[in-house]
Amino acid sequence: MNDFLPQKPWDTVLRDPLPGRNLKPRTCGLSMVIDKGLGIRETLDLAELAAPYIDFLKLGFGTSMLYSKSLLQNKINILREHDIHVYPGGTLLETAVLQGCWKDFMRTSKKLGFTAIEVSDGTVTIDLELRRQLIQEAKHIGFLVLSEVGKKESGVHLPIEKQLELIRHDLDCGVFKVIIEGRESGKDVGIYEASGAIRKDDVDRLLEQLTSADCIIWEAPLKSQQEALIAQFGPNVNLGNLFPHDIITVESLRRGLRSDTLRLAMCRNRLPDDDSLLPATARF
Template sequence: MKCFEFLLPKRTEKPRNKGLTMVLDKGLGYETAKCLMEIAGDYVDLLKFGWGTIIVHDKEIIKRKVEMYKSFDIIPYTGGTLFEIAYNNKKIDEFFKEAKDIGFEAIEISDGSTDMKEDEKLEFIKRAKKEGFYVLSEVGKKDPVVDAKISLDRRIELVNAELKAGSDKVIIEAREGGKNIGIFDKNGIAKEEEVDYLKKHIPEENIIWEAPNKDQQVYFILKLGKEVNLGNISSDDITSLETIRRGLRGDTLNKI
């Protein structure tokens, strides 16, 4: 039972297919992560081990963290950069095997920092599905200059192709900072016409909008509703985001 539960607005409960919160783990210790999930695990759906962080951490600790997250009905997964590192090193077979050995049942496939061909990426998505993984893929480039060259129509084409190949969710790139990339300008403000165009051509339940900053989270919730899928949420902001979703913070109080 929650405190003042009679004042708590309802929303979709886990397991959810919409209103997903994807949280970024940048190297939390096991006990810290467990304590955080004990108080806020109800509000986390997907947990991404950021970029190549787990390569530099003890394997047994990562295994324990993966199982711990699963115990809270959370899907932990490897970040896309880790997959790209495996791709650059021609170690894709070893990557899939290691991911399973550690206990991951989900992976992210991206091409944000590589010159991976589109057909290659789609084949990797298909293979990951055949391997039994829940697949997240990401559209966009890490370099703002390169990313800016991708037109909206091209982004839509890529997203829909990846969904057709088997991606369960497609992430719209915004990086950890959420500025000057994808749908965000240099100040981190969403380009509303681009958001409208994207959501018109892609099923909303299949998109995860990376929105690392509070103002971005408020924007998407006010525009698309409390059940919008949001990603790259800091582990410090899990409870904050949930209160924004439920209208328990001034930013959305009486607005949703």
């Protein structure tokens, strides 16, 4: 029997409680995964299971320097074959800037097969002119360019005015998206308090000055942060620093398939004037 099978088994029965999720290729609703050392088989498993839900994978913490060339290229090839952009992380480019070899770093990244580059100054101080050169050179080579705003040192928070200056500068230079620093901890960094709670005033002040939040990727490693950002911006908010084992559950959050955001969908669809069903983390 050759009965037609839908792409996913529930397609003809159920719909997403939170509708409107963008499919790949997309420019909004991006999910960026941080890879802290996945093996080849883990990378292949992740790509086979979750490629439709991953837009970018970052090889974090300079880990790409610790792999053999063949292993690294194998990882990159697997991701590219599954339409996932892969890049080496901003700190590695900062290291290249510190050592005066950033042009060689970019050219080598291109030869290895990386498709994106992140320009950041989370640790190394980079002035606006050099930041512009880094972005323009990466674009010239053919990378999709991301930039990042924020410092990695715990407890150090850039003033909102400085963040806005950098965001506008980078967008004017032609970056695809600007990442707001959140590290892998999501605590006492960027827009997050030491507890991991979102600094609502910071987010509001950023949004007041930006035409749209679509230009931002919010690093949000914690579920409470993902849930709150989805509650404010909807299922197509751009999220980063997602852990590989969380990518499917984050997609479930986006679509209202977890209890936390199913209650959000119930509130929006049935009781538009009553937020009593909203999870507490969604009321930031």
